[in-house]
């Protein structure tokens with residue numbers, strides 16, 4: 710099953726899953742206990758905006774399946790995330806008008822059948838789910854590519870234009886995502902080039918690895 714994606718430490722049971730792998734709609738506490746041993750993080754990408762009164766989107770999952778995603782939280786689609794869970798995401802997330810190509814990761818979610826017969830994901834004011842729901846400003850493809858980059862990440866400077874090839878004993882690291890650099894100048898040129906857009910995504914991948922990596 711190639712849809713199980715390896716995380717940084719090549720976990721053979723990566724928790725990133727498609728819709729088909731999620732628990733069903735009738736999810737009771739007994740199932741919830743099972744999920745703790747076998748966590749599932751739903752990964753999808755925004756494919757179209759269907760918002761009318763509340764945020765709603767067409768999404769595609771890892772299998773390329775078209776699904777419906779609706780946000781039924783209080784606060785008109787702005788959710789407050791507890792900061793204690795991690796240190797890399799802003800306390801507030803807006804689910805309003807997310808652009809096509811935005812990636813979403815949600816832990817503790819299950820399949821949902823909407824009243825009109827559509828299948829998909831319903832995000833509501835359940836704190837465990839809300840706290841784990843992440844909006845990532847990249848496509849799923851970019852997310853998976855960054856994951857691969859992280860897997861190769863060694864003990865050399867991360868700036869592509871860096872001329873220092875030696876393995877460094879004392880690396881500077883990005884305070885948020887721990888990406889290594891040989892110097893402040895490499896860090897700042899890499900920040901301007903691409904790291905600004907990638908930093909929080911890498912930090913999230915590191916969080917996934919800490920939580921679920923083996």
Ligand SMILES: [Zn+2]
Nearest residue numbers: 866871891895
């Ligand atoms: Zn360097």
Ligand SMILES: [Zn+2]
Nearest residue numbers: 883885886908
């Ligand atoms: Zn960083």
